[in-house]
Amino acid sequence: MDVELRQLRCLVAVVEEGTFTDAAIELHMSQAAVSRNIAALEQSLGVKLVERTTRSVSLTTSGEGVLAKARRILSLMADLERDARAGTGHVRIGYAWSALGEHTTEFQRRWAAAFPSTELQLVRSNTPTGGLSDGSTDLAILRRLPEATGVGHVRIGEEKRYCSMSSDDPLAPKRSVTLAQIAQRAVAMDLRTGSTSVELWPEHARPQEVIPVHDIDDWLNVIGSGKARGITAESTAHQYRRRGLVYRPVRDAPPVPVYAAWSTKDPPRERGQVVELLMGLYR
Secondary structure, eight states, X not given: OOOOHHHHHHHHHHHHHSSHHHHHHHHTSXXXXXXXXXXXXXXXXXXXXXXXXXXXXXXXHHHHHHHHHHHHHHHHHHHHHHHXXXXXXXXXXXXXXXXXXXXHHHHHHHHHHHOTTEEEEEEEOOSTTTTTTTTSOSEEEESSOOSOSSEEEEEEEEEOXXXXXXTTSTTTTSSSBOHHHXXXXXXXXXXXXXXXXXXXXXXXXXXXXXXXXXXXXXXXHHHHTTSOBEEEEHHHHHHOOOTTEEEEEBTTSXXXXXXXXXXXXXXXXTHHHHHHHHHHHHO
């Protein structure tokens, strides 16, 4: 087997950019070169990775598995290069929606004092494990435990729930709202990585309509348009302020648990100290 890094970069770029043409632009290569690298990778691995039509590109089942490992390999190589140049280590902490909200700046300051020779990188990764499964992060801040195996976790605190709505929503003038009031309109939810699901409401009082979204930006856009309301953790309300959108506390909803998580296969050596630092923010 003779797999090269540029072949893996081509595969990742084709998936992320959506077409061979856009991947070539991103990689500063010709489209023919991208095609050759994908073909060479398929030949080396002995499997077909990409289904290509005139309008779209999709991965085969084998391609999905190879993509995840390709991202991990490229991430590790980027880490190797960065560490070699810097001469110091770093820790990547992932999050899907928001980092630590109002605690983020204080966490960064405490980190600098506790780990002066270790760079802190906060990485947004809209995946259920906050980037742990694909190796793009070392630790993650989660507000919803993933179904994936091999993820260890500890609860570090909790946050209040807030309702997000457009500024002209009938509930906007209120100082706080209830679950029943929110359910009178459609509710936007990211069922993969968000902290809200229909189980938050009693079975007889659930929202009549749920608008599925894919990430925080999608969620904010739908709510800002007035098509839906949303419920989220306090950290989102602090981190994502937007004109035309307001947040109100949900007074009858349980708090959102906040977890620190890591891969049990390769836990970072700083895990204990980092968890203690995180817990200190929520005391």
